[in-house]
Amino acid sequence: xxxxxxxxxxxxxxxxxxxxxxxxxxxxxxxxxxxxxxxxxxxxxxxxxxxxxxxxxxxxxxxxxxxxxxxxxxxxxxxxxxxxxxxxxxxxxxxxxxxxxxxxxxxxxxxxxxxxxxxxxxxxxxxxxxxxxxxxxxxxxxxxxxxxxxxxxxxxxxxxxxxxxxxxxxxxxxxxxxxxxxxxxxxxxxxxxxxxxxxxxxxxxxxxxxxxxxxxxxxxxxxxxxxxxxxxxxxxxxxxxxxxxxxxxxxxxxxxxxxxxxxxxxxxxxxxxxxxxxxxxxxxxxxxxxxxxxxxxxxxxxxxxxxxxxxxxxxxxxxxxxxxxxxxxxxxxxxxxxxxxxxxxxxxxxxxxxxxxxxxxxxxxxxxxxxxxxxxxxxxxxxxxxxxxxxxxxxxxxxxxxxxxxxxxxxxxxxxxxxxxxxxxxxxxxxxxxxxxxxxxxxxxxxxxxxxxxxxxxxxxxxxxxxxxxxxxxxxxxxxxxxxxxxxxxxxxxxxxxxxxxxxxxxxxxxxxxxxxxxxxxxxxxxxxxxxxxxxxxxxxxxxxxxxxxxxxxxxxxxxxxxxxxxxxxxxxxxxxxxxxxxxxxxxxxxxxxxxxxxxxxxxxxxxxxxxxxxxxxxxx
Numbered sequence: 001x002x003x004x005x006x007x008x009x010x011x012x013x014x015x016x017x018x019x020x021x022x023x024x025x026x027x028x029x030x031x032x033x034x035x036x037x038x039x040x041x042x043x044x045x046x047x048x049x050x051x052x053x054x055x056x057x058x059x060x061x062x063x064x065x066x067x068x069x070x071x072x073x074x075x076x077x078x079x080x081x082x083x084x085x086x087x088x089x090x091x092x093x094x095x096x097x098x099x100x101x102x103x104x105x106x107x108x109x110x111x112x113x114x115x116x117x118x119x120x121x122x123x124x125x126x127x128x129x130x131x132x133x134x135x136x137x138x139x140x141x142x143x144x145x146x147x148x149x150x151x152x153x154x155x156x157x158x159x160x161x162x163x164x165x166x167x168x169x170x171x172x173x174x175x176x177x178x179x180x181x182x183x184x185x186x187x188x189x190x191x192x193x194x195x196x197x198x199x200x201x202x203x204x205x206x207x208x209x210x211x212x213x214x215x216x217x218x219x220x221x222x223x224x225x226x227x228x229x230x231x232x233x234x235x236x237x238x239x240x241x242x243x244x245x246x247x248x249x250x251x252x253x254x255x256x257x258x259x260x261x262x263x264x265x266x267x268x269x270x271x272x273x274x275x276x277x278x279x280x281x282x283x284x285x286x287x288x289x290x291x292x293x294x295x296x297x298x299x300x301x302x303x304x305x306x307x308x309x310x311x312x313x314x315x316x317x318x319x320x321x322x323x324x325x326x327x328x329x330x331x332x333x334x335x336x337x338x339x340x341x342x343x344x345x346x347x348x349x350x351x352x353x354x355x356x357x358x359x360x361x362x363x364x365x366x367x368x369x370x371x372x373x374x375x376x377x378x379x380x381x382x383x384x385x386x387x388x389x390x391x392x393x394x395x396x397x398x399x400x401x402x403x404x405x406x407x408x409x410x411x412x413x414x415x416x417x418x419x420x421x422x423x424x425x426x427x428x429x430x431x432x433x434x435x436x437x438x439x440x441x442x443x444x445x446x447x448x449x450x451x452x453x454x455x456x457x458x459x460x461x462x463x464x465x466x467x468x469x470x471x472x473x474x475x476x477x478x479x480x481x482x483x484x485x486x487x488x489x490x491x492x493x494x495x496x497x498x499x500x501x502x503x504x505x506x507x508x509x510x511x512x513x514x515x516x517x518x519x520x521x522x523x524x525x526x527x528x529x530x531x532x533x534x535x536x537x538x539x540x541x542x543x544x545x546x547x548x549x550x551x552x553x554x555x556x557x558x559x560x561x562x563x564x565x566x567x568x569x570x571x572x573x574x575x576x577x578x579x580x581x582x583x584x585x586x587x588x589x590x591x592x593x594x595x596x597x598x599x600x601x602x603x604x605x606x607x608x609x610x611x612x613x614x615x616x617x618x619x620x621x
Contacts, residue, residue: 339387
């Protein structure tokens with residue numbers, strides 16, 4: 001590895017945040033570079049000469065100060081492929097924000113299971129909290145409704161969302177709190193819940209009956225969506241818990257049956273009087289459950305709980321009094337220092353941040369944390385300072401659980417409403433620096449790529465701005481697999497042609513760059529911003545063909561309940577329906593299994609020629 005000296009022509013910097021688990025340094029970043037290289041080879045075979053990557057080498061550069069350590073990266077040169085592109089080669093430097101080493105201290109299996117079980121009741125607590133609390137989650141539901149225009153109540157226009165958000169932000173304002181208290185003294189009930197919010201709409205829009213009607217309908221549609229989502233979340237959590245219980249019971253029943261046959265087997269071999277069985281081999285349910293659970297741990301459950309979910313638990317610890325917060329703090333400090341180093345390189349012209357899985361949350365919090373250092377230098381202009389965010393053009397997240405982390409761990413309550421507002425201001429969102437400049441003008445183009453089969457991922461709405469802005473997450477749905485395998489789908493993004501094409505366009509073609517579009521903020525007719533210039537350069541909402549993941553997942557969610565009803569009817573000897581229920585349970589269980597077996601059927605990939613390429617590499621790869 002050699003020392004790198006940056007030329008005057010400059011370079012593009014890509015900062016990659018890996019996902020959860022025991023990752024090896026630069027392995028995932030190398031995979032990203034490799035997929036970009038194979039993508040260029042693939043499109044060349046299709047008659048689209050987008051160029052090639054040459055001189056892919058490991059490099060190092062000195063830190064920004066004598067006390068800073070050297071920083072390693074992967075350097076690649078992109079040579080244009082046709083005359084329509086710039087003929088100047090583009091230098092790209094791939095850095096990795098490596099944080100797996102901070103997660104070496106693992107928790108016990110039972111501690112992680114206990115932590116998981118505590119999350120099951122979250123949907124119930126979310127429904128019963130007052131309408132003015134847990135605002136980030138509720139705003140996410142409103143933005144989700146905003147993006148689904150077919151679900152808008154009749155007559156709704158986009159400015160209604162803006163007004164409704166403004167009313168909601170004022171719902172916990174001291175002025176309205178005092179007014180609500182006076183109304184309560186006058187006998188008006190429900191001033192602090194959703195009824196009070198509807199009353200606030202009436203008060204704030206007096207003399208405008210048409211607007212009151214539209215906003216009331218929209219508010220009710222918003223609340224229905226929010227409650228329905230919590231019902232679905234609770235049903236999913238219960239289905240998951242029931243499935244685990246049934247699997248453990250079924251496996252334990254098999255173990256118990258085997259234990260009952262051990263004495264017979266020993267007697268058949270003439271060993272009954274020669275071997276004394278240990279207590280753990282006694283045929284009872286306690287031993288069967290212990291052995292069955294041990295088998296599941298040996299088959300991979302332990303690795304999943306200790307090496308993956310334990311990372312989520314440690315990273316999602318926001319309480320500074322918790323010892324696990326030290327890991328989170330160390331990861332943030334390392335990541336902010338790397339980002340600072342990258343943007344302070346004189347030859348760095350533009351920065352693209354790419355992240356996968358839990359690394360997307362690490363990257364998001366790193367971008368927000370870096371703003372605090374800038375705010376200390378200049379509170380009025382937080383885009384510059386220690387970190388020059390004017391260089392950061394794109395943020396690409398793959399398989400992101402940010403919404404789920406926000407839902408389960410970052411959403412909290414406090415009797416001090418001022419504290420909640422201060423926390424939101426310190427935390428930041430997509431409407432603040434670095435994602436938006438002063439005046440809430442969008443700056444960083446956040447592209448979130450998700451797969452319906454990947455249950456960890458999903459469209460992101462929790463980063464939605466507290467104040468109205470055109471800045472939104474550009475959610476792009478892809479379909480990476482033609483068979484059913486949620487685990488494989490979570491790791492299949494770099495094998496998806498459409499995903500790598502977006503990454504290539506962002507990194508080397510600077511597509512979707514908001515500042516480069518030289519846009520002007522204009523209010524479209526009727527307040528409809530769906531045709532805004534920012535939406536015009538978005539990559540979403542979908543790429544590629546739709547799959548059948550939702551049907552497989554629905555079948556998988558219903559199967560445990562079908563088996564439970566079958567077992568109850570069998571125990572109750574409800575003979576007329578036992579066989580019918582058994583076949584329903586079998587069919588619901590078989591559908592996902594048949595979908596998974598599609599992996600072994602020879603077929604063409606929907607979106608990914610990348611796995612099939614690689615028989616030859618273009619020179620200099």
